[in-house]
Amino acid sequence: MSPQKRVKNSETPKRTSQGSNTYQTNLLDWKLKEDLSNSRSISKHGQKNPVEDYVHADDQAEDALQVAVRYFEKGPFKTSRSKDKTLEKHLKTVENVAWKNGLAQEEIDILLNVTLSGKFGSAVNARMLKSMIPTTLISEDSVVKAVSWLCVGKCCSSTKVLFYRWLVAMFDFIDHKEKINLLYGFFFASLQDDTLCPYVCHFLYLLTKKENVKPFRVRKLLDLQAKMGKQPYLQALLSLYKFFIPTLISVSLPIKKKIFFKNSENLWKTAIFAVRQRNQGPSPEPLKLMLGPANVRPGKRKWNSPSLIPVLDSSSHSKEYGKRGMSLSDYLGRNRSFPVEQLKSFPQLLQNIHCLELPSQMGAVLNNSLLLHYINCVRDQSVLLRLYHWLSQTLQEECIWYKVNNYEHGKEFTNFLDTVIRAECFLQEGFYSCEAFLYKSLPLWDGSCCRSQFLQLVCWIPISNFSEVKPVIFDHLAQLFFTSTIYFKCSVLECLKELLQNWLLWLSVNIHRKTVLDSPLETTFGESMNSVSELIHYVGWLSTNAMRLESNSTFLLHFVLDFYEKVCDIYINYNIPLVVLFPPGIFYLALLSLDSSILNQLCYIMHRYRKNLTAAKKNELVLKTKSEFIFSSKAYQEYNRYLTAMVGCLWTSKPFQKGSYIDPEVFKKVGVAKYKKSLNLVHHPALLSYAVSFLLQEQPEERTVHVSSIRGKKWNWYLDYLFSEGLQGLKLFIRSSIHRSSVP
Amino acid sequence: MTSHCCKDAVRGDGEDVGGTGLEGIKSLLVGTEDALLQQLADSMLKEDCASMLKVHLAQSLPLPSNVNRPRIDLIVFVVNLHSKYSLRNVEESLRHVDATFFLGKVGFLATGAGRDSHCSVHRNTVLKLAQTYRSPLLFCDLEVEGLRATMAQRLVRMLQICAGHVPGVSAPSHPHTHSYRAPGLYPSDEFHLHLRLHLNKGSVAKNSLKITGLIHHVDSADELTQNN
Numbered sequence: 012m013s014p015q016k017r018v019k020n021s022e023t024p025k026r027t028s029q030g031s032n033t034y035q036t037n038l039l040d041w042k043l044k045e046d047l048s049n050s051r052s053i054s055k056h057g058q059k060n061p062v063e064d065y066v067h068a069d070d071q072a073e074d075a076l077q078v079a080v081r082y083f084e085k086g087p088f089k090t091s092r093s094k095d096k097t098l099e100k101h102l103k104t105v106e107n108v109a110w111k112n113g114l115a116q117e118e119i120d121i122l123l124n125v126t127l128s129g130k131f132g133s134a135v136n137a138r139m140l141k142s143m144i145p146t147t148l149i150s151e152d153s154v155v156k157a158v159s160w161l162c163v164g165k166c167c168s169s170t171k172v173l174f175y176r177w178l179v180a181m182f183d184f185i186d187h188k189e190k191i192n193l194l195y196g197f198f199f200a201s202l203q204d205d206t207l208c209p210y211v212c213h214f215l216y217l218l219t220k221k222e223n224v225k226p227f228r229v230r231k232l233l234d235l236q237a238k239m240g241k242q243p244y245l246q247a248l249l250s251l252y253k254f255f256i257p258t259l260i261s262v263s264l265p266i267k268k269k270i271f272f273k274n275s276e277n278l279w280k281t282a283i284f285a286v287r288q289r290n291q292g293p294s295p296e297p298l299k300l301m302l303g304p305a306n307v308r309p310g311k312r313k314w315n316s317p318s319l320i321p322v323l324d325s326s327s328h329s330k331e332y333g334k335r336g337m338s339l340s341d342y343l344g345r346n347r348s349f350p351v352e353q354l355k356s357f358p359q360l361l362q363n364i365h366c367l368e369l370p371s372q373m374g375a376v377l378n379n380s381l382l383l384h385y386i387n388c389v390r391d392q393s394v395l396l397r398l399y400h401w402l403s404q405t406l407q408e409e410c411i412w413y414k415v416n417n418y419e420h421g422k423e424f425t426n427f428l429d430t431v432i433r434a435e436c437f438l439q440e441g442f443y444s445c446e447a448f449l450y451k452s453l454p455l456w457d458g459s460c461c462r463s464q465f466l467q468l469v470c471w472i473p474i475s476n477f478s479e480v481k482p483v484i485f486d487h488l489a490q491l492f493f494t495s496t497i498y499f500k501c502s503v504l505e506c507l508k509e510l511l512q513n514w515l516l517w518l519s520v521n522i523h524r525k526t527v528l529d530s531p532l533e534t535t536f537g538e539s540m541n542s543v544s545e546l547i548h549y550v551g552w553l554s555t556n557a558m559r560l561e562s563n564s565t566f567l568l569h570f571v572l573d574f575y576e577k578v579c580d581i582y583i584n585y586n587i588p589l590v591v592l593f594p595p596g597i598f599y600l601a602l603l604s605l606d607s608s609i610l611n612q613l614c615y616i617m618h619r620y621r622k623n624l625t626a627a628k629k630n631e632l633v634l635k636t637k638s639e640f641i642f643s644s645k646a647y648q649e650y651n652r653y654l655t656a657m658v659g660c661l662w663t664s665k666p667f668q669k670g671s672y673i674d675p676e677v678f679k680k681v682g683v684a685k686y687k688k689s690l691n692l693v694h695h696p697a698l699l700s701y702a703v704s705f706l707l708q709e710q711p712e713e714r715t716v717h718v719s720s721i722r723g724k725k726w727n728w729y730l731d732y733l734f735s736e737g738l739q740g741l742k743l744f745i746r747s748s749i750h751r752s753s754v755p
Numbered sequence: 756m757t758s759h760c761c762k763d764a765v766r767g768d769g770e771d772v773g774g775t776g777l778e779g780i781k782s783l784l785v786g787t788e789d790a791l792l793q794q795l796a797d798s799m800l801k802e803d804c805a806s807m808l809k810v811h812l813a814q815s816l817p818l819p820s821n822v823n824r825p826r827i828d829l830i831v832f833v834v835n836l837h838s839k840y841s842l843r844n845v846e847e848s849l850r851h852v853d854a855t856f857f858l859g860k861v862g863f864l865a866t867g868a869g870r871d872s873h874c875s876v877h878r879n880t881v882l883k884l885a886q887t888y889r890s891p892l893l894f895c896d897l898e899v900e901g902l903r904a905t906m907a908q909r910l911v912r913m914l915q916i917c918a919g920h921v922p923g924v925s926a927p928s929h930p931h932t933h934s935y936r937a938p939g940l941y942p943s944d945e946f947h948l949h950l951r952l953h954l955n956k957g958s959v960a961k962n963s964l965k966i967t968g969l970i971h972h973v974d975s976a977d978e979l980t981q982n983n
Binding site: 560 | 908922
């Protein structure tokens with residue numbers, strides 16, 4: 012191309028397109044025609060003007076930049092010492108402006124051209140590429156032009172590598188991608204270059220849509236894999252293909268997902284952050300997700316730091332559509348797409364659901380409940396994959412303990428996590444990226460920073476094989492649990508309760524399908540059941556030990572029993588044939604507790620266990636088939652054992668007699684000869700105060716009360732008194748489990 | 756081999772009783788990162804701890820044998836993931852530790868895992884080391900004050916258990932050293948296992964009552980009734 016021509020053309024946009032035809036390869040020019048001029052004029056209005064209004068110093072920098080850009084456009088004519096100096100000067104100018112404010116679309120366009128045309132040496136090219144940072148967005152056409160230079164083969168492979176890395180890093184900032192996607196075949200062919208392969212793979216991973224997956228490409232990829240070995244980047248692309256069209260690929264790929272690509276955008280990391288900041292302006296306050304119109308952003312900003320989540324933006328789209336008439340995708344028989352920022356209500360979503368064009372920065376959907384609805388039901392997996400990819404990267408990059416020097420970013424990261432969690436709650440399912448993030452980060456977590464956010468992420472771990480998740484999540488959690496404070500223990504138990512609930516809900520929805528095909532690991536229903544029961548046993552193990560470590564704290568025991576309140580009702584509430592009793596270490600602690608509310612809660616749980624077990628039994632008798640799952644006789648035996656112990660202590664005053672015979676001598680030695688009655692409803696340490704106030708109620712004057720006098724009819728009155736004092740659990744338990752015959 | 760350095764950081768005014776009494780808790784931090792160890796020790800000493808806490812620092816083991824050593828409740832080996840030397844040093848020192856310490860009185864602390872790119876020692880390498888010695892591995896970037904403080908807190912809690920200051924729990928039985936295995940047997944259940952209460956063959960009820968709650972799993976749904 013001739014540089015002079017380009018300079019003139021930039022002043023008269025109409026002719027640019029025509030002029031540019033001369034240097035475009037045939038493949039490209041038909042696509043570029045209508046588009047170039049528009050993006051030009053937009054960038055002029057959109058970006059230039061505000062920049063000019065800035066401070067004077069900025070103006071000067073702008074001018075210097077213009078000079079520099081023009082210099083590069085013309086290119087070096089002779090290489091001499093003085094030229095080197097001016098080159099250096101102009102390079103510096105470009106770098107400074109780029110890292111400070113970013114470059115406008117057209118500047119990037121010119122400089123990309125210069126870089127890839129190979130006019131300068133590779134060192135200069137590298138520096139230029141590194142400073143290719145957009146103020147807001149990069150026009151798609153610049154990228155297409157740049158790619159066309161790759162065909163000419165004028166730049167060395169290191170520049171190509173850097174270019175692909177740049178593409179990957181800036182992917183989110185390219186205004187749209189249809190045309191780039193049309194070059195899919197070209198990118199795919201570049202896979203053959205060994206040095207380029209990893210980067211091209213990463214780029215393709217971002218670019219691939221379902222229609223790009225073709226049998227011949229799969230074959231090619233498999234060939235490459237055979238040649239180069241099982242490279243993670245190839246496997247990533249293959250697994251993406253498999254994800255889109257599972258029938259095409261029969262090779263087994265690693266199910267355990269890991270991070271396939273080295274994070275190649277480190278070069279531009281701070282720059283990207285700055286661009287994001289610029290793109291979104293003042294950060295929106297975290298939105299309340301709700302069903303209904305998403306009003307986009309309340310004006311006030313809460314924190315000074317911007318949120319990490321981009322704002323919905325497809326402005327370049329909508330404006331263009333007005334002018335352009337038919338778009339390329341229309342030629343291909345697609346529907347006109349509907350810009351997301353115009354989406355305001357649920358009916359609107361329903362009307363346009365077939366032609367919704369998602370924002371170029373996928374993270375924006377997290378703040379928009381309507382788009383979350385869309386994500387939830389959309390068939391196109393690439394949408395989810397894009398979201399996951401964005402989420403994984405952001406989590407990884409912003410996570411506090413990965414950037415030791417930037418510890419003060421905590422607030423920002425916390426807000427970000429909050430938004431992600433809100434979205435998860437809204438969708439009622441966890442994001443895969445968060446799970447992967449937990450796998451990697453939980454070992455490094457100190458248990459205190461972002462505690463509630465982190466634990467909430469744990470709550471949304473999708474159900475999968477427990478023994479597989481255990482080493483990556485639960486072992487680390489246990490270690491933290493045992494070495495941390497009692498408050499941490501309580502919050503972990505609370506979180507595990509939520510997790511159990513989420514698993515149960517998922518299971519109860521999927522119970523009718525015997526093999527669950529949807530689940531990521533293709534677990535069978537039985538396996539999922541096993542996982543749930545193992546989770547419960549795991550919590551049993553945690554809590555038994557925690558009670559010992561915290562010297563039987565009542566506070567902690569409340570949290571443990573809360574968990575079992577959920578467990579005991581699984582059969583009735585979720586219709587899942589699973590009954591797991593609590594471990595003895597918890598049962599006996601609760602039974603012998605000094606706290607009446609604990610005893611009450613225990614009674615309630617026993618009552619619910621009974622309800623569930625009898626319901627299960629009835630069902631079994633009706634169906635005449637034994638449920639194939641967990642209903643071993645063990646649950647019944649355990650329940651009976653506990654029940655006998657409870658009745659023995661609280662009611663019949665014969666504790667620890669049957670089976671667990673304890674020599675009375677032992678009690679004598681300890682100095683409690685009259686142990687038998689000491690655990691009944693009257694003498695039980697948790698209830699003794701009730702007995703006393705019951706007696707005092709009758710005879711307020713009495714100075715000495717004999718609690719042993721509560722028997723016979725008085726015993727019944729006493730019971731009524733206890734019930735009236737709010738011990739409803741006890742009431743339910745006695746009503747259901749102890750039948751008193753009317754004739755003594 | 757002699758130790759390069761052994762500093763003591765002590766809080767509290769109690770006398771060192773030579774490791775016989777219960778009143779003092781003593782820990783030993785071993786690692787090449789002098790400054791970090793010192794900072795960690797300082798953070799540990801700031802923690803609330805009922806008994807007198809002593810933190811000894813050493814670059815490597817064995818400690819010089821001519822000094823009268825107090826009993827040590829917990830040895831923490833600090834591995835800096837950014838330095839291979841630090842790992843080698845710890846591996847070397849481990850050979851001088853008495854086997855009984857590995858019953859719950861040794862811990863590994865890996866620092867620097869946050870900055871992946873700087874790591875010259877892989878996380879799995881340390882993990883394997885810790886597994887080989889059946890000891891817990893903790894991660895913490897000691898440079899960051901906030902993280903260091905929470906780690907200090909956790910270490911002090913571990914120490915209290917190792918020193919026997921938490922009733923009912925001892926170092927070898929401290930659950931953080933084992934990972935959770937199969938369901939069924941819970942560590943503290945031994946007592947309850949012989950508290951087996953079987954379904955009664957004699958009379959349960961004293962006053963005329965029946966327990967309607969008992970559920971048979973055998974074959975009939977008959978309720979168990981007892982009357983005197």
